[in-house]
Amino acid sequence: MTDVLKSYRFREEREADWRKLDLILTRAENSGVKALSDEDMATLPHLYRQAVSSLSVARSISLDQNVINYLEGLCTRAYFFVYGARTSIGERIAQFFREDWPAAVRGAVFSTVLAALFLFGGAALAFFLCLQDMDWFWTINGHNFFDMRNPDASVEDLRSTIYTTPGEHGQDQLSAFSSFLFNNNAQIALFAFALGFAFGIPTAWLLVYNGVTIGAMYAVFWDKGLGYEFTGWLLIHGVTELFAIVLAGAGGFIIGGAVAFPGRLSRLASARAAGRRAANVAMGCVVMLIIAALLEGFGRQLINSDVIRYAIAGTTLVLWLGYFYLPRARRTA
Amino acid sequence: MTNTAPSPAMQVSIEAAKRRRARMAEEQRQSKMVRVLVTPEGAAIHLKLATAAERAGAFAIDVAIQWAIVITSLLGLKYISGPFGMGSGANLAFAFWLVFFFFVRNFYYIFFELGQKAATPGKRALGLRVASRDGGRLTANAVLARNFTRELEIGLPFQFAFMGHDQASAWMALLGLVWSGIFLFFPVFNKDKMRVGDLIAGTWVIRTPKVSLMGDISHAAATTTRAAGFSFTAAQADAYGIHELHVLEDVLRQSTPEIKAQVAERIRTKIGWVTTAGETDIAFLEAYYAALRRRLEQRMLLGQKKIDKYDTRT
Numbered sequence: 103m104t105d106v107l108k109s110y111r112f113r114e115e116r117e118a119d120w121r122k123l124d125l126i127l128t129r130a131e132n133s134g135v136k137a138l139s140d141e142d143m144a145t146l147p148h149l150y151r152q153a154v155s156s157l158s159v160a161r162s163i164s165l166d167q168n169v170i171n172y173l174e175g176l177c178t179r180a181y182f183f184v185y186g187a188r189t190s191i192g193e194r195i196a197q198f199f200r201e202d203w204p205a206a207v208r209g210a211v212f213s214t215v216l217a218a219l220f221l222f223g224g225a226a227l228a229f230f231l232c233l234q235d236m237d238w239f240w241t242i243n244g245h246n247f248f249d250m251r252n253p254d255a256s257v258e259d260l261r262s263t264i265y266t267t268p269g270e271h272g273q274d275q276l277s278a279f280s281s282f283l284f285n286n287n288a289q290i291a292l293f294a295f296a297l298g299f300a301f302g303i304p305t306a307w308l309l310v311y312n313g314v315t316i317g318a319m320y321a322v323f324w325d326k327g328l329g330y331e332f333t334g335w336l337l338i339h340g341v342t343e344l345f346a347i348v349l350a351g352a353g354g355f356i357i358g359g360a361v362a363f364p365g366r367l368s369r370l371a372s373a374r375a376a377g378r379r380a381a382n383v384a385m386g387c388v389v390m391l392i393i394a395a396l397l398e399g400f401g402r403q404l405i406n407s408d409v410i411r412y413a414i415a416g417t418t419l420v421l422w423l424g425y426f427y428l429p430r431a432r433r434t435a
Numbered sequence: 436m437t438n439t440a441p442s443p444a445m446q447v448s449i450e451a452a453k454r455r456r457a458r459m460a461e462e463q464r465q466s467k468m469v470r471v472l473v474t475p476e477g478a479a480i481h482l483k484l485a486t487a488a489e490r491a492g493a494f495a496i497d498v499a500i501q502w503a504i505v506i507t508s509l510l511g512l513k514y515i516s517g518p519f520g521m522g523s524g525a526n527l528a529f530a531f532w533l534v535f536f537f538f539v540r541n542f543y544y545i546f547f548e549l550g551q552k553a554a555t556p557g558k559r560a561l562g563l564r565v566a567s568r569d570g571g572r573l574t575a576n577a578v579l580a581r582n583f584t585r586e587l588e589i590g591l592p593f594q595f596a597f598m599g600h601d602q603a604s605a606w607m608a609l610l611g612l613v614w615s616g617i618f619l620f621f622p623v624f625n626k627d628k629m630r631v632g633d634l635i636a637g638t639w640v641i642r643t644p645k646v647s648l649m650g651d652i653s654h655a656a657a658t659t660t661r662a663a664g665f666s667f668t669a670a671q672a673d674a675y676g677i678h679e680l681h682v683l684e685d686v687l688r689q690s691t692p693e694i695k696a697q698v699a700e701r702i703r704t705k706i707g708w709v710t711t712a713g714e715t716d717i718a719f720l721e722a723y724y725a726a727l728r729r730r731l732e733q734r735m736l737l738g739q740k741k742i743d744k745y746d747t748r749t
Binding site: 106107108109110113114117120121124130131134135151154155157158162163164165166167168169171172174175177178179181182183185186191194198202280281282284285288289292293295296297299300357370373374376377378379380381382384385388392395399 | 472474475476478479480481482530531533534536537541549551552553564566568570571572573574575576577579580581583584585586587588590618631634635636637641643644645646647648649651652653654677680681684685688725728729731732735736
């Protein structure tokens with residue numbers, strides 16, 4: 103029949119293949135790559151290339167809007183599927199723990215040191231200020247009547263907050279409290295990461311602020327001669343937790359540094375490269391804070407011996423440092 | 436200079452020119468949202484960026500879903516732990532719920548965007564998806580990076596909005612609100628409609644609406660017997676351009692019989708068509724669509740794109 107439009111004949115010849123591709127994509131999108139048969143996988147690249155070339159031809163010969171819009175959508179979906187990540191979520195997680203996370207931390211030594219200086223600098227500042235004059239504690243922490251850990255508390259009261267007496271009820275309340283703390287800390291860690299975008303200045307402030315709170319509390323216990331015991335109480339989970347907060351700050355500084363000083367890259371490209379690296383660091387912080395919460399919720403309440411507390415603190419420190427900084431053989435794939 | 440009012444015919448053409456300018460401005464605006472992705476095969480795919488309004492809509496849906504999850508899980512927890520009272524079980528359950536809450540709050544988006552569709556339910560509902568700006572694959576850390584900044588964009592303005600009870604801190608809060616508002620309204624101020632998170636992750640959000648392939652109208656016109664008897668002269672087929680063809684396609688595909696009748700009437704007047712006995716509006720429109728498209732496609736093959744009926748280039 104000669105009365106048929108050229109563009110219609112073009113469509114008629116290829117329509118079956120388009121629909122086939124559409125069907126495969128729909129199945130893959132709805133139920134994952136595993137739902138595809140080997141045959142589907144084998145024909146997919148061919149169908150994709152055909153659809154893409156159909157699109158460019160259709161643009162120049164056809165004035166049927168519907169066909170062009172359909173092909174545009176089909177090719178976009180097919181492109182993202184064909185060139186998209188085919189790795190499963192499990193592989194991605196394994197990859198994160200095996201390589202991405204430690205590599206990201208290892209690559210951020212300068213930011214990590216900077217963040218540690220802000221946190222511990224703030225802590226040291228508050229500590230020495232409070233030792234000289236305990237009124238500083240009230241300036242820093244404000245008057246909180248619910249927390250009895252303040253300069254007016256007796257040595258015995260303070261001691262009781264560090265150790266759990268056997269049979270004391272409220273163990274489970276403490277576990278609820280520690281999950282609340284995890285929530286808080288993890289949110290702060292992500293916040294420190296995000297604030298990095300504002301050139302890292304709010305991140306620095308957040309770190310100093312957290313350091314000051316710790317330093318002031320430390321001074322209270324030190325002043326009452328409980329420095330050794332308090333350190334054990336704090337560090338059993340604190341090594342992990344403080345390390346996580348330092349790394350979250352480091353993540354913020356990576357972004358802040360990249361946005362403020364892009365160097366040879368364009369500001370956009372620099373922010374993008376830094377953001378992806380820093381995201382791994384921030385994700386790792388969440389993992390570390392979960393571990394810290396477990397140590398805090400269970401370890402701290404169940405273990406009342408200073409020596410074991412110190413041993414756990416030391417072990418976690420060695421493990422984290424080894425995990426992040428020990429050079430490892432590069433996998434040759 | 437004459438003081439006489441423009442004649443009615445002139446008024447009509449001024450009106451038409453105005454409408455045409457407005458239409459072209461709209462097309463220009465639409466084309467600003469299109470980005471060309473060149474695939475490794477060398478073919479160009481046109482990606483349409485999502486507008487800020489669509490993004491906000493998708494976000495609203497997602498927030499509603501998040502709240503629904505959080506509230507139902509809390510109620511469910513209360514129901515389950517109810518018989519045990521406020522004992523240790525309830526506390527432990529609450530501890531788990533808090534952690535669950537954290538993950539819903541922060542990992543809801545990450546979970547869905549890592550999936551095959553690269554979109555949260557809200558984005559899916561509006562036909563959006565996340566894509567890497569360089570056209571490469573969307574990596575996991577890009578998804579993490581773009582979502583970890585939500586705290587800055589949404590959380591911070593909210594914190595400032597609810598801060599400040601006395602005079603001094605109210606001023607501070609206002610200052611903070613303005614400052615954090617920069618992050619919240621970031622997508623409105625850049626041409627790629629990127630959030631802060633998109634910027635540091637190297638991503639953007641594009642539209643991938645699902646279009647279904649419908650029948651070809653020209654073919655329908657050619658195969659049905661009712662098409663017999665329609666033959667248009669070259670001058671009649673030249674009366675309109677591509678824009679009108681597309682409008683006619685839309686009319687034929689999705690409008691009511693009344694509108695079709697009106698459009699048929701206008702085309703008949705324009706091309707000077709004498710209605711034959713027993714001719715229906717739809718048959719006329721389909722036949723004219725086929726004739727017009729044939730003519731325009733032929734001209735397009737020769738490199739002459741007649742964009743609309745005012746286009747008199749030959």
